[in-house]
Amino acid sequence: MLLSFVIPTYNVGGKIEMCLTSISRISLSKDDYEVIIIDDSSTDNTINEAEEFLSKNMLSYTILMQKKEGQASARNKGIKISKGKYIWMVDSDDEIIPDPAIVEILIADSNAELITFNYEEVWSDHTSLQYKYLKEHYLTGIEFLETAVGGSYLWNKIYRRDSVQSMKFIEGSTHIEDMCFNVNAIINMKSILCLPLFGYRYY
Template identity: 35%
Template sequence: MKLSIILPVYNVEKYIVKCLESIYFQDVSTNDYEVIIIDDGTKDKSMELIKEFSKKYNNIIVHHQENKGLANARNKGIGLAKGDYIYFLDSDDYIKGGVLSTIMSTIDLYDLDVLTFNSKSINYSDILDSLEITQNKNFNVNVETGVEYISGRSYKNEVWWYVVKKSFLEDLNISFSEGTYVEDGIFTANVLLNAKRIAHIPLDMHRYVQRPQSIMSKKTPRHYHKMAVDMVNVAITFKPLLDSLEPTSEMQVKAYNRLKVRQESYVFFGLLRMLSSNIRLKEVKLILNEVRKAKAYPLTVFAGHEYSGATYKALSFVFSKKKLFCLVFRIANPVLRKRAS
């Protein structure tokens, strides 16, 4: 078994059939890959649709469990996977037609720890685009270490940009942090930083479907609170990753600086979400003290190449002054305004 596609499922009845169709609109034998579906306690008709779809194929494995969240479902999928390589696909997203042969042949030929490719955001109305096979597969492959890869590009946090060798994850004991919304952040940084053989190919592979009811689009004060705390915790967890790098060469310095920007970006966007959350000012002050201990605050490199706009620079200046941010928090926070009125 060359590839295991791990597919957590939770209330995606509108999307799941098209997602599965894209997985099977491919140019390889179903003997070469498996689809591991983790039913994470879905409450809609997703599993009924999957049961009907799976009658056509013998390489679909289904695991049922109570709702434990996306990170837990992915970790369970890793444990069940029989493939040499793993790909994490969200069940409301899609992959392009006719891409798996290129993915499999590339990881075989170059014995990679990680392979990366291209993704594109689409609306739900554009999903048929996934079933068109219009690929240019004539490209050069440059194998790098993970540190070289990070130093040379603004890498992506989301795991669906990457195919990863299973034994690589197991040897390094890399898994998803459970109970958090931003479970991809530390997982991806760990994978890239530890990879010895990684390559990127300009293959049009993945489709990210933007939908208003997704987890990342919820806009309640309680949700913003949870998101803010999770983002800050990721920034704190970045400290040992940064400490593991010895910036003694130009390449290592570039990788360190890029990871530093990524660490501070979690702090920045966490603080931004606090302004619309139900978090209390006392907790905000405690969090700022914690990120300072992790050397992720104040923001020293955030407003640079990746976040270079005037708005980022202005907000970064305000957020980096603890007293000033707390003042802005008092003024902008909707919960405090409601209490005051």
């Protein structure tokens, strides 16, 4: 298994199919990636929509249910059960941009512990292209944190699982879990690959 998508969900009926559709377009065989959904007690049709799409498209998937524990707990559960060499943590109301070049780097068995890339911000009246990386280059974890390029978001980063499987999001946190996780995970990394490609569409 090459890649695990970890997706916390909560009341994203009507949006989750968009997210899963974008994932299904990635240029990997269905045996090479999995979708892990951890639902935080949705009260709408989120899980039915997700399960219908995933089963119809014959994707490898796992759906876990939890009782109002928040995104931090959901992501911890997803990382723990993931099987892929890499982990991509995706928000359930966004889309990935399945650039084949990113997939080729994953398949090439790069030594990178983290792969990060540019993204699009989609607003009600316009789309803003966020050019965080203008050329392909490597940084150490310290260099990455010092420059703070690309922000502390999770979704424009693909993590090598063995570099983060011992890390945990702070249970119960709601606004700083991304930043805290990234600082703890990245600071000791030796090889971060920054790509001048667009890999994510943030709504």
